Amino acid sequence: MKNKGFTLIELLITMAIMAMVMSVASYNYSQYSRYWHTKLGSYEQRQAQMRSKLQLRDSLNAMAPYIVKNSSGNWVYYFLGRDEGLTFVTYAPIFAQQGGTAVVRIFKEPQGEGSYRLVYEEAPLTSIMLTQANQILNFQYRLVIANDLPDVVFEYYGWPDRNSKYNIEGRVTTSASWSSEYDGTKTSLQPDKIKITSDFVNFNLAVSPGDEKLLGLFLPGDF
Numbered sequence: 001m002k003n004k005g006f007t008l009i010e011l012l013i014t015m016a017i018m019a020m021v022m023s024v025a026s027y028n029y030s031q032y033s034r035y036w037h038t039k040l041g042s043y044e045q046r047q048a049q050m051r052s053k054l055q056l057r058d059s060l061n062a063m064a065p066y067i068v069k070n071s072s073g074n075w076v077y078y079f080l081g082r083d084e085g086l087t088f089v090t091y092a093p094i095f096a097q098q099g100g101t102a103v104v105r106i107f108k109e110p111q112g113e114g115s116y117r118l119v120y121e122e123a124p125l126t127s128i129m130l131t132q133a134n135q136i137l138n139f140q141y142r143l144v145i146a147n148d149l150p151d152v153v154f155e156y157y158g159w160p161d162r163n164s165k166y167n168i169e170g171r172v173t174t175s176a177s178w179s180s181e182y183d184g185t186k187t188s189l190q191p192d193k194i195k196i197t198s199d200f201v202n203f204n205l206a207v208s209p210g211d212e213k214l215l216g217l218f219l220p221g222d223f
Contacts, residue, residue: 052145053201055094056120059104060194060205062092066101070133070185078133079184081156081191084108088190089130095141096124103130103137106145106196108152118145118152118198133185146200153198156182158191165189 066078066089080087085107093102103123108116123137130137157178159165164174182191196203 049146049200052094052120052143056106056145056201057203057205058092059090059094059120060106060196060203062090063190063207064089064091064101065190065208066130068131068133068135074188076133076186076188077184077190078103078130079182079190081154081182081194083154083180085154086156086194089125093122093124094120094143095122096126100124100126102126103139105139108149108154108198111147114150115147116149116152117147118149118200119143120145146198149198149200151198152196152201155180155195155197156191157193157195158182158187159189160187162188 063079067075068078070076078089085105087103087105089101090104091101093100093104096102102125105121107119107121109119111117120143121139122141122143123139124141128137155178157176159176160174165176176192178195184190190207192207194203194205194207
């Protein structure tokens with residue numbers, strides 16, 4: 001009996017079936033690979049955002065009671081808070097070398113219609129001395145903390161001036177309150193608390209106060 005081999009038609013059918021199997025397998029692999037990379041990219045993005053969020057909180061918690069001179073030549077605390085953001089000195093900058101200090105500004109930046117991004121910018125003080133409230137600084141580092149936020153609200157809880165807070169004249173006529181603006185060059189103080197509220201961050205942080213005697217080192221007649 002002679003061995004019977006494959007006919008041309010059988011070989012073509014087999015090759016067609018194999019081609020279909022490989023095509024289905026290739027498609028499934030492509031879909032899985034796309035799904036995996038999408039999930040991995042989303043995970044890495046969330047990790048980066050969470051890391052930035054924690055670094056931002058640490059920077060705020062390490063706010064320094066830094067004293068400079070204002071435009072009138074008076075000693076004041078370096079702090080500026082507005083409804084669009086705040087500027088301050090921190091002992092825990094994100095980019096500056098460990099142990100260094102930096103001026104940081106955190107603000108909301110318009111991003112398209114009706115949305116904002118939360119931005120962190122940093123000017124290291126490792127090679128310069130900050131002495132004036134209006135000193136020009138090089139904000140050489142920038143980090144976008146979050147994108148596509150409906151809004152970011154900045155609020156500050158503090159006293160209107162040093163006399164009110166420390167009762168220098170023996171009477172209190174005003175008290176601390178929440179506001180969308182707090183200017184250390186006018187109050188000679190830092191706020192007691194700071195709120196930053198958005199869909200991504202919800203901080204309500206107490207600010208380390210400069211002791212009332214700290215400014216007294218510069219203004220001994222006041223204390």
